[in-house]
Amino acid sequence: SVAICLFTADLRVHDNPVLRAALDAADQVVPLFVVDDGVRDAGFVVPNRAAFLADCLADLDGALRRRGGRLVVRRGDVVAEVARVAEETGAGSVHLARDVSAYAQRREARLGRVLESSRRRLCVHDSVTVVVPPGAITPASRGHFAVFTPYFRKWSDVPVREPLADPDKVPVPAVRSERLPSGADLADGAPSPVLPRGGEDEGRRRAAAWLDGPVTRYADRHDDLAGDATSRLSPYLHFGCLSAVELVRRATAVGGPGATAFVRQVAWRDFNRQLLADHPEVAHEDYRPRGDRWRTEEAAVAAWRRGRTGYPLVDAAMRQLAEQGWMHNRGRLITASFLAKIMYVDWRVGARHFLDLLVDGDVANNQLNWQWVAGTGASTRPNQVIDPLVQARRFDRRGDYVRRWVPELAEIEGAAVHRPWLLPAEVRRRLDYPDPVIDLDEGRERFHRARSGGER
Numbered sequence: 001s002v003a004i005c006l007f008t009a010d011l012r013v014h015d016n017p018v019l020r021a022a023l024d025a026a027d028q029v030v031p032l033f034v035v036d037d038g039v040r041d042a043g044f045v046v047p048n049r050a051a052f053l054a055d056c057l058a059d060l061d062g063a064l065r066r067r068g069g070r071l072v073v074r075r076g077d078v079v080a081e082v083a084r085v086a087e088e089t090g091a092g093s094v095h096l097a098r099d100v101s102a103y104a105q106r107r108e109a110r111l112g113r114v115l116e117s118s119r120r121r122l123c124v125h126d127s128v129t130v131v132v133p134p135g136a137i138t139p140a141s142r143g144h145f146a147v148f149t150p151y152f153r154k155w156s157d158v159p160v161r162e163p164l165a166d167p168d169k170v171p172v173p174a175v176r177s178e179r180l181p182s183g184a185d186l187a188d189g190a191p192s193p194v195l196p197r198g199g200e201d202e203g204r205r206r207a208a209a210w211l212d213g214p215v216t217r218y219a220d221r222h223d224d225l226a227g228d229a230t231s232r233l234s235p236y237l238h239f240g241c242l243s244a245v246e247l248v249r250r251a252t253a254v255g256g257p258g259a260t261a262f263v264r265q266v267a268w269r270d271f272n273r274q275l276l277a278d279h280p281e282v283a284h285e286d287y288r289p290r291g292d293r294w295r296t297e298e299a300a301v302a303a304w305r306r307g308r309t310g311y312p313l314v315d316a317a318m319r320q321l322a323e324q325g326w327m328h329n330r331g332r333l334i335t336a337s338f339l340a341k342i343m344y345v346d347w348r349v350g351a352r353h354f355l356d357l358l359v360d361g362d363v364a365n366n367q368l369n370w371q372w373v374a375g376t377g378a379s380t381r382p383n384q385v386i387d388p389l390v391q392a393r394r395f396d397r398r399g400d401y402v403r404r405w406v407p408e409l410a411e412i413e414g415a416a417v418h419r420p421w422l423l424p425a426e427v428r429r430r431l432d433y434p435d436p437v438i439d440l441d442e443g444r445e446r447f448h449r450a451r452s453g454g455e456r
């Protein structure tokens with residue numbers, strides 16, 4: 001007998017309930033990845049994530065080969081390809097991880113219908129991509145949690161399942177496979193210059209190194225921009241190279257304030273997913289509409305994208321994004337608030353730019369964090385404006401982060417680097433660095449007026 005293990009956001013052999021269930025269901029398993037036209041057509045395949053995904057697939061293929069199998073790669077519409085592979089191999093069941101985006105929910109429904117018509121079973125598995133599945137905990141009023149703190153309280157009480165042992169053997173039947181794609185096969189355009197290597201092996205190595213020391217300092221240091229003291233595990237969690245269940249179990253075992261704060265942060269993934277599962281439309285629509293009439297500001301948006309707003313901390317973070325396909329969480333908060341509140345530009349414009357570059361770019365986390373910052377989401381302080389100069393004082397006190405990312409300002413010493421407009425005129429003239437695109441106070445006041453109904 002044959003079962004299909006359809007890999008999606010769970011590109012790993014360790015602690016993978018989908019792979020385990022497929023192996024338990026049949027003598028042979030088709031470990032299948034479909035390069036899905038639907039994902040490409042949704043504009044979701046961009047060079048940075050394509051490069052990382054190609055690494056993940058090669059790594060997964062290697063892990064399966066070490067277990068006597070291999071990865072089967074197909075290309076096309078995911079539902080049609082799964083049906084075809086099932087037909088070719090006589091597979092009786094298809095195993096898949098539950099996922100929450102509108103696209104994933106549609107995919108699951110379509111697969112269910114097509115397989116049912118050929119009397120095959122679709123088995124959808126929970127707690128593959130998250131720790132606590134959407135719907136497993138609900139507020140008294142049912143539905144989803146709209147506020148993180150009460151969600152997290154309940155989340156912390158849920159027993160986390162034991163990670164599964166990884167399989168020794170993965171017997172794969174004879175079936176046609178395309179060759180493993182490279183990043184360039186998957187997306188047109190050049191990736192960012194400095195990207196992390198994808199794959200389960202690399203993810204496990206980084207997770208082990210993180211839990212072996214740095215995590216203990218996370219509570220004190222995670223907001224220090226120059227210190228760069230976060231795990232950088234987000235791309236591995238996004239592609240499922242790492243099991244969130246296993247990561248949380250291992251971090252909990254480390255214990256102490258650092259690991260506790262880290263686990264709390266990982267719970268935000270689950271929070272965003274339970275919200276999106278209930279309301280897939282909030283990937284595009286305001287969760288809490290505020291009657292915003294966003295401004296267009298094309299020139300200022302272009303400056304924001306290029307990291308040339310004239311606000312060094314904003315620009316440093318935007319350049320980190322372009323260079324590494326990753327940005328520090330504090331930088332994401334500062335740059336998103338700058339766009340959505342101080343410039344008062346539609347959060348969707350910024351979210352799109354982030355999705356174009358982030359290796360961890362994720363519908364749930366990106367869109368809902370953008371909404372959170374823009375004050376149209378689950379934040380309990382929707383009108384709070386994050387001031388880049390105040391943030392500079394708190395999180396880049398000496399200016400090291402700015403000097404690292406904005407070479408035009410590298411010669412300016414100390415905190416003066418955050419206010420280049422105050423430098424002597426002759427120094428300013430020498431620097432190829434722009435004047436601020438917008439006055440902070442004006443932007444802030446305009447935003448507050450708009451939100452209080454004064455600018456309708």
Ligand code: FAD
Nearest residue numbers: 230231232233234265266268269329332361362365366369
């Ligand atoms: P760590 O601080 O080490 O945290 C550990 C893990 O917890 C992360 O890897 C991530 O999986 C999870 N996590 C941490 N913070 C959050 C959060 N606020 N929401 C959800 N999960 C979180 N994260 C993404 O994974 N993909 C995105 O597309 C994304 N877009 C964002 C956009 C904006 C505007 C903002 C403010 C945040 C966004 N985040 C996103 C959340 C967060 O910034 C990143 O997860 C984090 O910076 C990744 O770095 P790290 O792995 O070193 O995080």
